[in-house]
Amino acid sequence: MAKSSPEIENLSPATRLVAAGREYSEHGIVNPAVYHASTILFPTYQALIDRAQEYTYGRRGTPTLRALESAVATLEGGHAAKICPSGLATVTTALLSLLRTGDHLLVTDAVYGPTRLFCDTMLKRLGIETTYYDPLIGAGIAGLLRPETRVVYCETPGSQTMEVQDVPAIAHAAHEAGCLTVLDNTWSGGRYFNAFAHGCDVSLQAATKYIVGHSDAMLGTITATEAAWPLIKDGYETLGQHAGPDDVFLALRGLRTLDVRLERHMKNALIIAKWLAECDEVDEVLYPALPGARGHAIWQRDFTGASGLFSIRLKPASEASLAEMLDGLALFGMGYSWGGYESLVVPFKPHRVASEWPEGAPYLRFHIGLEDPEDLIADLAAGFARLRAA
Ligand SMILES: *Cc1c(COP(=O)(O)O)cnc(C)c1O
Numbered sequence: 001m002a003k004s005s006p007e008i009e010n011l012s013p014a015t016r017l018v019a020a021g022r023e024y025s026e027h028g029i030v031n032p033a034v035y036h037a038s039t040i041l042f043p044t045y046q047a048l049i050d051r052a053q054e055y056t057y058g059r060r061g062t063p064t065l066r067a068l069e070s071a072v073a074t075l076e077g078g079h080a081a082k083i084c085p086s087g088l089a090t091v092t093t094a095l096l097s098l099l100r101t102g103d104h105l106l107v108t109d110a111v112y113g114p115t116r117l118f119c120d121t122m123l124k125r126l127g128i129e130t131t132y133y134d135p136l137i138g139a140g141i142a143g144l145l146r147p148e149t150r151v152v153y154c155e156t157p158g159s160q161t162m163e164v165q166d167v168p169a170i171a172h173a174a175h176e177a178g179c180l181t182v183l184d185n186t187w188s189g190g191r192y193f194n195a196f197a198h199g200c201d202v203s204l205q206a207a208t209k210y211i212v213g214h215s216d217a218m219l220g221t222i223t224a225t226e227a228a229w230p231l232i233k234d235g236y237e238t239l240g241q242h243a244g245p246d247d248v249f250l251a252l253r254g255l256r257t258l259d260v261r262l263e264r265h266m267k268n269a270l271i272i273a274k275w276l277a278e279c280d281e282v283d284e285v286l287y288p289a290l291p292g293a294r295g296h297a298i299w300q301r302d303f304t305g306a307s308g309l310f311s312i313r314l315k316p317a318s319e320a321s322l323a324e325m326l327d328g329l330a331l332f333g334m335g336y337s338w339g340g341y342e343s344l345v346v347p348f349k350p351h352r353v354a355s356e357w358p359e360g361a362p363y364l365r366f367h368i369g370l371e372d373p374e375d376l377i378a379d380l381a382a383g384f385a386r387l388r389a390a
Contacts, residue, residue, distance in 0.1 A: 008074055013191060014259040021071030021252065024063040034249045035062040059242045068248045071255055072211075076190045076203050078223035082236045083243040083251075087186060087206020090220030091115045092122070094182055094202055095151065097235020098228075101127035103150040108165065109354040110135040110158020112184060116351070132354040138166035142173040149177065154200070155184035156193070157295060160348045160365055161357060162286040162311055164295030167302065171199025180228060186210075189262055189339075190221075192305035201228040209339025210307060213254040213261055216340075217247040261341070261370065265308030268376070269368040275377050276312055281384050283361060286311040308368035309338050311348070316361045321390035322347065325383040331376055332383075338367035343376055 008016055024032040038058040042048035055062060061069075065083060072081040084090040095118070099105060107119055109132040119130040133144055135158050145152075152174040156165035171181040180201040185193055189210035195203035205211065207219040224232045266289065273287040288299035289306030299306070314322075326334060332345040344367040350357040368376065 009077070013075075016074050017071075017191075017255055017259050020074035020255070021067035021069075024067035024070070026063075031249075031252065032064055032067040034245045035064045036245050037062050059240065060237070062245065064245045064248050064252075065243065068243075068252050068255075071252065072190070072205075072207075072221045073223055075255065075258075076185070076205075076221075076223040077194055077196050078203060079226040079229050080233070081221050081223040082232065082241065083207070083248060084220040084222065084236075084241050085243050085247075086218045087204070087208050087220040088114050088118075089241065090204045090206070090222045091184065092118050093236055093239055093241055094204055094222050094232060095119075095123065095153075096239065097232050098151050098180055098182070098202070099123065099126075099128050100150070102148060103128050104146050104148045105130045105151050105153065106141065106144055106149060107132050107153040108135045108155050108158060109133060109352055110161050110163050111153065111155050112159040112186075113351065115153075115155075115184070134355040135161075135163040135165050136355070137170070139169040139173055141170045142177070145173065145177040145179060149179050151180050151182055153182050153184075155186075157187055157288055157299075160311055160363070161350050162288060162295065164288045164298045164302075166298055167193075167195075167198045167200065171201075175199065186339075187307050187309060188303060188305075189258055189307060190223075191258055191262055192303050192307065194304075195223075196225060198302060201225050202232065206339075207251050207254075208337060210258060210262060210265075211254050212247075212251050212339070213258065214250070214340050215337065215342065217250040219243055219247050219251050262305060262307060264370050265368060266306045268370070268373045269306065269308040269310060269366075271373040272366070272368050272376055272380070273310055276380070279384060281314055281317070281387060283313045283315050286313070307339075309365070310368075311363055311365045313358065314362045314364065317387060318390070321387045322362050324390040325387040328386050329379055329383050331371055331379045332366070340367075341370045343367060343369035343371055 040055050069081045174181045182202040183195045183200040185195050185203045186206045203223045205221045207221050273285050273290045276282050277285045287310030288295040332343045346365050348363050
């Protein structure tokens with residue numbers, strides 16, 4: 001569904017998040033109705049033959065779904081958007097929509113793990129070859145493009161290791177060669193990185209993270225330019241993609257507060273990242289918004305803000321001491337996903353095939369929630385004391 005109205009593009013991002021998709025509300029009720037629908041009736045034989053109505057079948061959309069599609073297209077600044085049942089489903093749907101047997105795909109080496117698995121298994125089986133590239137390659141991507149390269153896939157900052165990609169340089173080289181650029185834009189929430197202004201053709205998000213924002217639903221979004229839209233729409237519909245109305249409602253609710261939540265996530269994350277950078281136990285803070293951190297210059301050039309997700313590399317420590325630190329944390333939960341209101345931490349091991357990354361020391365990925373940062377710092381300080389004592 002195309003975005004709501006031309007005028008909305010002229011409003012500032014915070015206002016757009018409040019206004020977007022509201023044209024699907026009825027009866028003066030602020031929010032659109034949550035329609036549970038499969039069958040949608042046609043009034044006459046002729047109307048059915050002609051499919052002469054806006055809504056024709058549950059899978060093909062309801063006003064609830066259209067409201068979120070419209071709002072996401074507005075948020076991302078793309079032509080139109082589709083909603084998938086998970087973030088991973090948006091990745092697979094977008095790639096299956098754009099690629100054919102015999103095509104070549106370039107994927108950042110810092111890509112989200114399950115995306116890598118999809119490329120290495122199902123796409124490989126379909127005769128689509130993936131080459132992984134150094135996330136920091138920038139304009140050098142031109143050297144990896146082949147006549148059969150169809151898509152260059154970016155994710156910035158990279159999953160876990162947080163390299164900031166030079167997306168404009170990559171997208172420019174891709175376009176010169178007639179390739180499409182697809183971006184996993186989850187980290188920025190679609191709010192702090194304008195994928196289309198930086199040359200991307202398709203922007204994906206795990207709406208599970210910041211759009212839903214409360215750790216209570218799984219969804220994904222695919223937004224595209226007008227040129228890329230027909231392939232995305234066709235692939236989405238052919239694959240039978242759809243998203244349930246209650247989850248769509250939760251995403252619409254989440255969107256309304258995305259701006260204020262992200263602002264606080266960033267504020268809190270910066271306070272904690274600065275504190276961590278001074279801790280003896282910490283070797284490096286991987287948070288592009290932190291002055292002096294890797295990727296800070298490109299982040300400053302291309303992003304308008306930062307989310308609450310970042311990583312650190314600790315100085316070498318035993319598994320047992322790490323377990324002591326993490327098991328005793330009171331405010332940081334250990335679990336996957338992120339983007340909710342609560343703070344999280346997970347250990348990880350960087351996985352690389354096309355770029356070097358320091359190994360041998362523990363890495364932690366933090367999601368900084370909406371708690372008071374002083375309480376979070378006290379929790380972490382006690383954790384480091386346990387790490388030292390173990
Ligand atoms: C979580 C995540 C996904 C997948 O989203 P799900 O909703 O968990 O399927 C994709 N990309 C990134 C960067 C993610 O963090």
